[in-house]
Amino acid sequence: MRKAPGDDSGAFCCFTGDSNCYTLFPKHHPDRSTPFVERHHPELSIITPVLNEEAGIDRLFAMLAEQLDTDFELVIVDGGSSDGTVERAGELAPKGPFPATVIEAGRGRGCQMNAGTRATGADTLLFLHADCLLPDAHALRTALNAIDAAISRRGDDRVAGHFLLRFERDDGAPSLPYAFYEAKARLHRPGCTHGDQGLLLRRRFFDEVGHFDASRPILEDMRIAAAIAARGEWLLLPAEIVTSARRFEVEGLRERQTLNAILMNFAHMGWDRFLDELPRLYRNQDRVGRLALGPILSGIDAMIRALPRHERSRLWHDTGRYVRANAWQIPFFLDVHRSFRRGEPLESVSGSLLEMHDRWFDRLTDNPAGRWMTAFLVWIWFRLTLATEMSRAKKQAGNSPRLP
Numbered sequence: 001m002r003k004a005p006g007d008d009s010g011a012f013c014c015f016t017g018d019s020n021c022y023t024l025f026p027k028h029h030p031d032r033s034t035p036f037v038e039r040h041h042p043e044l045s046i047i048t049p050v051l052n053e054e055a056g057i058d059r060l061f062a063m064l065a066e067q068l069d070t071d072f073e074l075v076i077v078d079g080g081s082s083d084g085t086v087e088r089a090g091e092l093a094p095k096g097p098f099p100a101t102v103i104e105a106g107r108g109r110g111c112q113m114n115a116g117t118r119a120t121g122a123d124t125l126l127f128l129h130a131d132c133l134l135p136d137a138h139a140l141r142t143a144l145n146a147i148d149a150a151i152s153r154r155g156d157d158r159v160a161g162h163f164l165l166r167f168e169r170d171d172g173a174p175s176l177p178y179a180f181y182e183a184k185a186r187l188h189r190p191g192c193t194h195g196d197q198g199l200l201l202r203r204r205f206f207d208e209v210g211h212f213d214a215s216r217p218i219l220e221d222m223r224i225a226a227a228i229a230a231r232g233e234w235l236l237l238p239a240e241i242v243t244s245a246r247r248f249e250v251e252g253l254r255e256r257q258t259l260n261a262i263l264m265n266f267a268h269m270g271w272d273r274f275l276d277e278l279p280r281l282y283r284n285q286d287r288v289g290r291l292a293l294g295p296i297l298s299g300i301d302a303m304i305r306a307l308p309r310h311e312r313s314r315l316w317h318d319t320g321r322y323v324r325a326n327a328w329q330i331p332f333f334l335d336v337h338r339s340f341r342r343g344e345p346l347e348s349v350s351g352s353l354l355e356m357h358d359r360w361f362d363r364l365t366d367n368p369a370g371r372w373m374t375a376f377l378v379w380i381w382f383r384l385t386l387a388t389e390m391s392r393a394k395k396q397a398g399n400s401p402r403l404p
Helices: 057-065 085-095 109-117 139-154 176-184 203-208 220-231 246-251 253-269 272-281 293-305 309-325 329-341 352-365 368-399
Strands: 012-015 021-025 044-050 072-078 100-104 124-127 159-168 199-202 233-244
Touching: 044 057, 044 109, 057 072, 057 085, 072 085, 072 109, 085 100, 109 124, 109 220, 124 139, 124 203, 139 159, 139 199, 139 233, 159 176, 176 329, 199 203, 199 220, 203 220, 220 233, 246 253, 253 272, 253 293, 253 309, 272 293, 293 309, 293 368, 309 368, 329 352, 352 368
Parallel strands: 044 072, 044 124, 072 100, 159 233
Antiparallel strands: 012 021, 021 100, 124 199, 159 199
């Protein structure tokens, strides 16, 4: 055990295992001579994956410092930041009122969060994104009480909780699209639960569902959400989480959600080639402006055209199956719109049109004819959207100033 590199705060570091990691112990800890994980078993371990989060790491520590009535530790897992994230986290770790650990792992949230669990000491885990906030100082206590009650009711620990989602936006004016996504995040239907809502569960249940899928750098939250639903149940925690809308605001809400829908569709059908090619088609968030859909859709079109005819047919059929199964979002959007127009809170969304969809439309279209009809409509949408986006891209290129 020795001083953390470049640290004069009195914190000590302990290098462990085969990972490039170090543990920072608060200088006010009663016994720094013994590794913290051997002496303290907190009620809750919070695991936060980070990548180039230097600008927001102070806010994360400040927010957690305000949480009351909960004995918790924080594990920051860096995935290869090129800014000062690790250094700043290392400066903050020994100064907070809670124990904090900073470790380094491979890139990809799944890999980072799995590594983070191995550095924790609690039986209950909370996976929390760095740009998420818990406005209520009792949010952690309320969440833990809720999941304890659910486990007691079930008689087993196959329960996972997520918070009530609210987006933090630069424009604070009411927005129907954001209201829809916030309301949708309260449902427990497939594809509605994501990492920005937080994930609270027992370590044993986390082990049972197989941890996060680290084979790919994306969609780890979608896969573990499906595994949780298959083996247990989801719980909506009675506390709010605020997540940054920066990606939607920078890239465009329509553009980003269009790409998300395409990504979810191809991931659901297991089209690995698209997932392998996505990094080439899409740049990292902190280097991107407004998302240009044209080149991405053009790349997808080229990959589809390169498939043999029978594989193209199967791809569109599977797309029709997936989109038809998610058509419930249209009546639910109308339900949200009705409440939004009346100025009602999200809790007041009736869901009457959604209920009608489930009772009639879903049953009438859940057949080969319904799936092929949906596939045809999606194909038309794709061709029209591709043409529109490529035309927009050409106009933007024509308006760009040329270098001398």
